[in-house]
Amino acid sequence: MPGHLPWWLCLIARRIGTQRSVVCAAPANLDQRGRPTSVEELVKHDCLAFANDGRPLPWTVCDPDGLVRLFVIQPRHAVSHGEALRDATVKGLRLAYLSTWLAADDLRSGRLEMVPVATPAEDVPITVLWPRSRDLAPKVWVVFDALVEAFIPTHLTDL
Numbered sequence: 001m002p003g004h005l006p007w008w009l010c011l012i013a014r015r016i017g018t019q020r021s022v023v024c025a026a027p028a029n030l031d032q033r034g035r036p037t038s039v040e041e042l043v044k045h046d047c048l049a050f051a052n053d054g055r056p057l058p059w060t061v062c063d064p065d066g067l068v069r070l071f072v073i074q075p076r077h078a079v080s081h082g083e084a085l086r087d088a089t090v091k092g093l094r095l096a097y098l099s100t101w102l103a104a105d106d107l108r109s110g111r112l113e114m115v116p117v118a119t120p121a122e123d124v125p126i127t128v129l130w131p132r133s134r135d136l137a138p139k140v141w142v143v144f145d146a147l148v149e150a151f152i153p154t155h156l157t158d159l
Contacts, residue, residue: 012129020100020120022097022118025095025113026092029094039061047094048095056078061121062120063117090112095115
């Protein structure tokens with residue numbers, strides 16, 4: 001409609017942190033199905049994916065030459081719940097692209113293993129959005145501040 005702003009101009013955003021994702025699998029899965037040795041092999045491997053509105057989200061990785069590559073994989077299964085995706089990966093169902101904060105404990109314990117051919121490409125911002133026209137209660141600001149303070153990114157060197 002004339003005179004109306006696009007919906008996204010009516011939002012206020014506050015960045016509360018970043019996340020990074022890695023391609024990983026259960027060691028038994030990699031032993032049985034093989035470890036991809038190239039990014040091309042990786043995308044042909046049986047994979048699980050996180051799906052938004054039924055569409056798998058693309059994977060963004062750096063190849064061994066340092067080039068950032070974006071892939072829309074054809075997953076065997078897609079789910080819209082991160083913990084379910086992680087749990088299926090830990091059980092050995094397929095490879096998956098998981099946030100480091102979600103997979104950290106499993107990577108540290110050896111239940112999951114990173115696929116070294118696909119190193120993380122970039123940090124993705126985690127942002128809180130709310131309508132510009134609303135005055136937020138002070139307690140909401142307290143929650144935002146607590147999220148920013150509490151958010152501790154999981155670095156690959158910690159895994």
